[in-house]
Amino acid sequence: MHKVAIFGASGYTGAELVRLIATHPELEIAALAADRRAGSEMAEVFPHLRHLALPRLARIEEIDLGEIDLVFCALPHATTQEVVAALPAGMRVCDLSADFRLEDPEVYAHWYGRPHQAPALQAEAVYGLPEFYRERIRTARIVASTGCNAATGIFAMRPLIEAGVVDPDEIVIDLKTGVSGAGRSAKEAMLHAEVSEGFHAYNIGRHRHLAEFDQEFAKAAGRPVSVRFTAHLLPQNRGILATCYVKGDPQAIHAALAERYAAEPFLQVLPFGQTPHTRHVRGSNFVHLGVSDERQPGRATVVAVLDNLVKGASGMGVQNANLMLGLDETAGLMLAPVFP
Template identity: 55%
Template sequence: MTKSVAILGASGYTGAELVRIIAGHPDMEIAALSADRKAGMAMADVFPHLRHLDLPELQTMDAIDFSGIDLAFAALPHGLMHAFAKSMPDHLKVVDLSADFRLRDADAYKAWYGLDHTAMDLQPDVAFGLPEFYRDDIADARITANTGCYVATTLLPLIPLLRAGVIAPQGIVVDAKSGVSGAGRAPNEATLFSEVNEGFKAYGVGAHRHMGELDQELSLAAGRPVTVSFTPHLVPMTRGMQATIYAAGDANAVHDTLVAAHQDAAFVDVLPMGEVPQVQHVRGSNRCRIGVIKDRVKDRVIVISVLDNLMKGASGQAVQNANLMLGLDERAGLMMAPMFP
């Protein structure tokens, strides 16, 4: 039976990407769309590329009647979902794309986001939304916290390697790059064309918010505290994300471990040994591609992971999680090929 979904924050980039995916989904239909400043507008006026679709008008979240809706995607800024989750109807499931439920510890949430976690009673039952490692939890969950985009890019290779013990948990370096859509659509001086074009900059150096999630999940995978060096960069492209990871370990063992870990994963491709993945080869798809290269430094390995931040880094992954939560085929609506060039 077709599942009815709402998209909260449909006038943002990840919201629009959810609409694009669900428009081609065989088992979902869009019942409601929300916005804040753009409430009352037609989706076609906010996103003319979606003009051909028959979509509900944007309305405020408060105005949505959730009674006939099976699942809501929440593509909102962090800080809004604790209150929503505490008052939402019992039948409703939620995939939250924000950071509000990603951290299992209230102090960590406060430290990284500067806010009190006001729904800690719900937190233990929230699934961490990386299906490749938490599939069963997600299938049973009422709320799933989609991972951060840098986090998905980094964890898809690193969790299997730490679990298997084929890389040393100390001294891991994650050098990451993001396209500008990662910052969302709300106006922001730092993402103006003239600030980004023909440039390249590191940001959040030594203190990016995704470090909290990385610490949490990498430590769980290793069974001991793990802290990685992580530096994100903003690059002048619209979509795309890459993590270039340096670690101590044998490259062949690393490659074998990743091939085995992801052999049944519909959306993770481990390339043949020595091949280098590119962001252009995953754009518009829900795929993560991983390459393993032997470093010239003895006993070190370079692992490169790429995905589309709006797809496997956000909305594609959200639909993958929703498919599991709704008892649908995990791949439904997500098998589109990448766009190239």
Template identity: 50%
Template sequence: MSTATFNSICLTRGFLWKDEPKNSKLIKGNERAKLCIRGSATLSTKSLQIEDGKLQKPEKQARIGLLGASGYTGAEIVRLLANHPYFDITLMTADRKAGQSMGSVFPHLITQDLPIMVSIKDADFSNVDAVFCCLPHGTTQEIIKGLPKSLKIVDLSADFRLRDISEYQEWYGQPHIAPELQKEAVYGLTEISREVIKNARLVANPGCYPTSIQLPLVPLIKANLIEYRNIIIDAKSGVSGAGRGAKEANLYSEIAEGIYSYGVTRHRHAPEIEQGLSDAAHSKVTVSFTPHLMPMIRGMQSTIYAEMAPGVTIEDLYEQLKISYKDEEFVKLLEKGVVPRTHNVRGSNYCLMNVFPDRIPGRAIIISVIDNLVKGASGQALQNLNIMLGFPENTGLLSQPLFP
């Protein structure tokens, strides 16, 4: 499919020039009115067409299965795909909600034309090209083992993130039952692993904390600008990161007006973070990582304290991040001195970051923020599947952050 970048898109029925009087007559025959849509989306010439007032999707589409549709990440994928011209959801599973519509489970999605959710055992994959797997940790391996080999898969659970299956057993408390699939899986931190993602069949979508931490640290480690020792990570997440299941600790009265640390010294994202940083360093990297739950729905901030290599300055760190992400659409280094805020990424696929000098000489403070449900989960998953299927990487992901 050929693609081209447009700064404007011509819509063919009843639209007016921006400055044309509202009482202008409707344009007839072969004449066209034009509506200018600004943006950086790379679209095919068939990607947006208006006929009889309805948005028509292009002829060439990928048929998408969504496994575990009734959770937050599943709902977020549906929301994002509403703006995706190439992906069409043809299968949705949710064992506890089987037989129900997505609109009845998530009323904010009631306008979407979606298939009724079915149990995973009743799922028919004959009309599916690719799958988003949003099932709980520990259940995904067996499900994916049984899927047709022709399917492209992005798994949002932790089941294929750790290459060492013994490490998986240590941190998740159960043996890995699909070691052959684990060998095939590609870790999908998009901006770092884009080239291997292109040819992957199974992508392990990164966790939210590891995404917010690795994006700023990997380029600095690769450039030998920071020491591998004494990396301290203080990370904070909105409550949606804990999933939609009913849990006493996540009740409003337990969460509101306070914060608390959890998974202290034993959070399951620690080995995933260390795996990525060790790959960048070609040496074992161990970090001190403590996550905190915040009384907010969405958002994640990682504040990272690192020791700079001898002779390295804050300016060197800033310039390296600037070079590393200058051509990236979704990772943005802020102007010097500007502190990233979770408010400024809410509902979007962006990661904002910056670096500051610590009061302790030779140390740096690095801050990055993401929406834990988008860049930390469903948005990055969509970014990865776009790459796997050969579609423009930013398709369906250009929604700007919600503010206030």
């Protein structure tokens, strides 16, 4: 058994890590950290986990890392860099925050409004999208799991850019996401009365996941790519649906996605013309993708769905950890979606 610690265990992604690792055949939760809830039992914070025998929540500095094989960081953005920098040299880290996702510290400073606090560590961090960086993740010390919105769009678009079947300058990503993506901290804008019975666009032209699209699509195209992307907040707890409008032959687009993901255990391309639903991946590590033609020749719509707390966060984190520890990549993750 490989012993792991979870920093930030009192948040949604921390709870999802516990839920997934609890039935993992080769991972054991040896420590849980949550500074504001230090001293509490996990069952007090998340009653749905009371059936599990878990360590008491502690402060990060109180945890003995001597026997820990890997640390999951499910901490708020802009806090992980300093925490990771203070860990023992060589400690392997799977980070679920945005702190190590952007390869250029100056780009990070531009999008997150503060200087990078660990630029030397950034140089050894690997972008944590397993389907594209699997071999690098296996040997990495620090893996930065992809942002949930970014992952949804990248799964849909990157293979098409790489295959040259879409025009990279004609991509529009219209994305809807559930409220759990905003985290568990109390926010007036996230109150039930504020979000129910309607939905709205937010951070138009300024969403931080644009930086991840820029980074990853430029690699795929071999030149800068600037997509149009708008996120919308849905009055539902989980799920992301990205509707992507592209210029290219619909059948060639479908064939490119099907070929690229044919051997991927968590990526499923639906028959041409079928549309994926968020409810069909809820609570799972699966991604469903669909391609449809449009009434205008040479145009197509690509739809991708995933669960933002699983494949968009904690499930991807466990998938990365499996690779880092030399385990079966799918271990602990082949849970069927919850339906209805």
